[in-house]
Amino acid sequence: MITGGNIFTVATLRAQTALFVAVLFGVTLYASVCNLLLPQDSVFYVSTYTVTLMGKYLCYALLALAVDVIWGYCGILSLGHGAFFALGGYVMGMYLMRQIGDRGVYGNSELPDFMVFLNWQELPWYWCGLDHFWLAALLVLLVPGLLAFGFGWLAFRSRVAGVYLSIMTQALTYALMLAFFRNEMGFGGNNGLTDFKDILGFDLQADTTRVALMLCSALALGTAYLASRLILASKFGRVILAIRDAEDRARFLGFRTQDYKVWLFVYSALLAALAGALYVPQVGIINPGEFSPLNSIEVVVWVAVGGRGTLYGAVVGALLVNYAKTRFTGVMPEAWLFALGSLFVLVTVCLPKGLAGLLSRLGSRRRRLAAVDA
């Protein structure tokens, strides 16, 4: 076993993808049906709380997928993917803010509440047009995409790589965090954007909207999974792996590796932005805390736990760690941090391929044993 996860036969990959999609939609559809159709006292009833939680986890999973695509497959460790996630979220948040209209506490149809009480006279230019959903949806992808392109173009062209790149991405998200904390920026400062009412005319508090948003997240995750699978299985994907393992060699074979990296980075940033945009209406708030470098590092850990270099590993890692977090922070907050810390150390030292690596190792051993038996 040289480097697991890459030399799968086409058949196993297909089976894996099919299983993933089946499980994903099976579970989410089941939860939706049980939430909407069953009475509350039914044994099978799934509470709205659970549905919202699932929606949130699915967004996290999509974010983890984004990180895995560049880290696991191209070896670019971004410690700043939270920035793209948050930017996507902010654009969506701005759209939702505009949807409030005159239902804010001051009844001002022109300005969001936080601008009214800080004496803003008019809407800053960058808020214009965001009351149109499609423009907002476009900007959700465009803003983080352009940032990723600009940053990637500069960084990869001048061959900033490895650790340096990681630290620069961290600086990027840190700088953005500081910037968004400033109230002068017009993004609500520390409080961020909150108190959303509805999306596309649907009440955000309604169970149906919540279920729909959760299903949208599942759809986004499923689509992103398939798209990533296709991209990585193409020759483009093999070039990406080649760049991860021996960039110089790839370059001397005539590949402009920087271009490959930029586009993969942009693709990954778009996934992260999409996750952010879906996340915000479900949790109901977006604030500069999402830019915190710590958050981005945590995402990397989800991927590491699940197993980088396998798409399903990233998703499983995100779901598992977040589920554990929800369970344990309530019960024993102190022990949780100890557990999380140890998880980091143990996974990197003992399980460099994460749970997915463990599974495939077990799997291959079983196959070997089976072969011996036969």
Next chain:
Amino acid sequence: MKPNNWAIKPKKLATKLNKLASKMAVALSSCLLSVVVCAADTIKVGVLHSLSGTMAISETTLKDTVLMMVEAQNKKGGLLGKKLEAVVVDPASNWPLFAEKTRELLTKHQVDVIFGCWTSVSRKSVLPVVEELNGLLFYPVQYEGEESSKNVFYTGAAPNQQAIPAVDYLKQELEVERWVLAGTDYVYPRTTNKILEAYLKASGVSEKDIMINYTPFGHSDWQSIVAEIKKFGGAGKKTAVVSTINGDANVPFYKELGNQGIAAEDIPVVAFSVGEEELSGIDTKPLVGHLAAWNYFQSVESAANADFIKQWKAYIKDDKRVTNDPMEATYIGFNLWAAAVEKAGTTAVDTVAKAMIGMTAPNLTGTTAVMNRNHHLSKPVLIGEIQDDGQFEVVWETEWVVPGDAWSDYLPGSRDIVADWVAPIKCGNFNTKTAKCSGQNY
């Protein structure tokens, strides 16, 4: 791997872990055991304070205060013949998590009341959920105002219960003419300073005698700013600093003040976020003489306060622990709620909320707190000078209790807005000019 595990299975595990945790965390022990033991027919009190992350420093104390109050109430026989049961969750200083945990408390645990939040952003995050699910939240920290929700009772100070009296004191007693408004860049200082700026200008202070400065959270290098304050204060008029600097940034700020030779007699600093608990982690020698404005100080001499301090020290089993203003706000909030439940004879949110208005409870400084129609309290305002033992010496106090004002009269946007939760208005943001209750769709 069966991902649907997360939705259904680990009930047993959770119970086990609950038991384990209750053994581990000494402070939680009695209450969490009661979570496990008492299955039915209790009144559930949700506690929504961060126990980890950056806000844990401040909020853990409030969690303990609520638990202490619950324990004391149970010793008195509970409420309506039922025992109280505290449900503690940890939103981990993560704002979206506050909303999620609120939903958990209200739907999964079905708590009757929530005591929680510290930062404004956490309250803003929780607000839509509490309103959607019609919960009841008691918010115990001084804040920027500009809010009044049907489902929230604000037991901390509004700006007119802290900032404006403090400025009045400086003007009248210390004859301050030049003002530095220094704050951390977030909504509370921004709003407070906007209010103060308007207030000062209205009372004839000219633009050039006001200096406003904002710094990021946790700012640690204060050299330039203190030098600027020193220069600003050297212009021949009595100068004071009104500080809304938050938490961790205060220590380096005061240290720098001391080292650059700015003593409290020259340029006094009056702070709204520095209390006994914050001082307990500081070498207070360089701070002696600087001021703070609160509705409560531990050093206030009253029978109720003495009892409270004794009860707290016994509960927390540490003689060195101090009490502070948000703890008093929690104390008042809890007692008001308990009284309202007794009066209403039920824990149903709407009935209790109605009973809350006009409810009175003794506060710890010897007067009586009243819950007003705008869901804010009437409280006395005290100005204290920092002493070298980390306590405050009260140098000034208002003669009467000051009613909290949800909507500031000094901000153009909120000048015409009032909050009144009694019929016929029944609205948190009623515009007196247009006679409309804007925004909120109740």
Next chain:
Amino acid sequence: MLEDLRQLLRRDQVWPFLLEPVPPAIDVSHRMILYVEGLTVSFDGFKALNDLNLYLEDGELRCLIGANGAGKTTLMDVITGKTRPDAGAVFFGQTLNLLERSEADIAALGVGRKFQKPSVFEAQTVYANLELAMKMNKGIWPTLLARLTPEQRDRIDQVLEIVGLDHRRGLAAGALSHGQKQWLEIGMLLIAEPRLLLIDEPVAGMTAQETERTAQLLTSLAGEHTVVVVEHDMEFVRSIAKTVTVLHQGAVLAEGSMAQVQSNPAVVEVYLGDSQ
């Protein structure tokens, strides 16, 4: 910074990544394929190359020898675009200035390089390695949509046979032996169909038998391709070289046939100076 931005926004140019790369023709009308003139490279004051001149005829097989630090690898770095020289010129054919181009461009022009340490994509199969190296449009979109044509499959099979890795095609490259990796790398060069091959220490770590096969392969390549071999193994050099260039302290010390070089007094002094 600003200049970069200006370059980025120039109206008269299409952004390079949108451009269909068309390899320009190589003008070898004067029989020379590579001109290296006055090349100087210094690292922190140490001159790795010092006013070096080198001319390669189209289709020849040239061996570069020289002690450690003589500048052999640095020379290759400059030709392939990895290192920028302080002074000098490198032309590919009559017209193509290599110093203006990036590594990828130079590779696309038809300059292939094998590293001192075998460098293959260890996580991918032997077959995939060759597929990646195959001569084709290496832009983003073409790569994303690429499918192997039957001709290309045949070509890969052919190369697999030449380098003797036919039965290893499905194996991860990382599982190959050291010698096999060297061969795979040479195979990757072959399939890219370069005009000029720069081969750094091809027989290091090979058995005598393997070395012999490598020698055969390299000699057979000459003619159609121009081959430059850097090697320490003098036996090997003698067995393949028609012309040998000796580098010393970043400059050409001697050039000629193996016999001529060996009898050159300057070379003798440098190589044997101490023992005399």
Next chain:
Amino acid sequence: MTLQKRIMQKQILQNTALWAIVLVLIGYVFCRPVYGEGEAVELPALAQQLAGVKLKELPNLVGQLEVAGKTAVVPLFEALLNGDLYYRKVDRLVVIARLSPAGDYQLRDALLVTPLGRAEKKALKKIRISNRVRSGLRDAIARLTLFSDDPTLRRPAVANLFNRLDDDSVALLQSAAARETDTDILATIERALALHTLLVSPDIPAQLQALDKLDGSLEPVVRNRLAALLESTENTGATRDPAVIRKAAAVLHSIHADIEFYEFLETLFFGLSLGSVLLLVATGLAITFGVMGVINMAHGELIMLGAYTTYVVQLLMPDHIGYSLLVAVPAAFLVSAATGIVIERSVIRFLHGRPLETLLATFGISLLLQQTVRSVFSPLNRQVESPSWLSGSLELNAVFSLTYNRLYILVFALLVFVALLLVLKRTSLGLQVRAVAQNREMAKAMGIRTDWVDALTFGLGSGIAGIAGVALSQLTNVGPNLGQAYIIDSFMVVVFGGVGNLWGTLVGSFSLGIVNKFLEPATGAVLANILVLVFIILFIQKRPRGLFPQRGRAGQS
């Protein structure tokens, strides 16, 4: 003493309530011989009134005490000012009490300062004071010490009077000038008198002469009075000789020019000081990251451990706060270094050559360390005291002073840096460290125990982080989050300066510090911070290996 002096200088205004008392007192002091013979009989009785006095009445009582006791009450006033004045609950006797090492209080008579035995804390009640009293006490002490033999007492007294210049204080200053021997103090008195002349004298040549004397005087009061003088002639057309006006304007202009120059120096010092903090926190990282290639995200927590070590050291030696830091420096080094070695041996050595993995693992370790500290020391900040030699500032003139703690930290950072350079350049450990950094395999072949060298290198870097923690404990909070605030900054410095190059770290930290501080007045602290970060991000695109890259083939691989 300098503290007092500075405080005096700053006292420009005084509240009017006190003014009345001050005037009476000055008149009193002036009319009577200063070293009077009449010992007031009522003094002990007056002092006794301090027991249980109301805050409102305290200023009045202080005034009476000053009149009655004169220099005899200085110790009592100082005790009151420092919060050392108590009264015994049993007999309401006013005493000066100091905490003794045994935990109880050593009592002294409030006036005679003779020992009175000991008492438990419970038996005493503190006499509390407010700002108003404090300020009155300072003034009184100044007046009482104006004619003292000790120039360090006279200096603040003069400055105090300079700031509240009027006929009475001028008279007092004139009499002081007659007997003053210290040239420095004399010059200050003369400037004060010149200012007075300028403002009140009708004689134009005298005014011009006074202006000559005031040229280059940096006291804020001179600046303010001159500005007021110019403004009043402009606005009200008050009659002043044009020559005087012109000259006054010129003098004010030159004073402003001087001040601008000193402000520039001050900003430079602030920048250097910020740079020295960055240098301290980044040096350790420059070793672990630069030399070993380990991305140590737990670096901040090692700094935090150093700060907590300082706290523990102070707990262990509460009576020797002055020396505690000297003990804390080696202790913090050892604690952090030991922790670092444990981390290296238990985790990092398994991750050799995988820098990104070290990043993740050490991040986990940082969480563990933080939570451990939270469990052991509580999540609250801990109180670390500043020894007296670290507080206050070195006053170079009225507008330019350097705070001692920053000054010492600057020197300390440079010392640490030099020591580290010496260790790396001159010792065999340093040689081995450099050898392993350059070529691990070769070093191993030469018989260097590379794993041992790795552990020691990591320990060295960690130990320096611990030392940085000692310095930071003097500047900021000592709490579990201490380290996180510095980790990104230190990475920026190392990357900006060039990994593997200590000089780069030095230049990087000072230039970032200075740039930050010069930006700050124009942009505000937050924006300055953001701009510096953006600058670094762009800079790294231009020079991916920092200011001082390692060159050659080794650097490129």
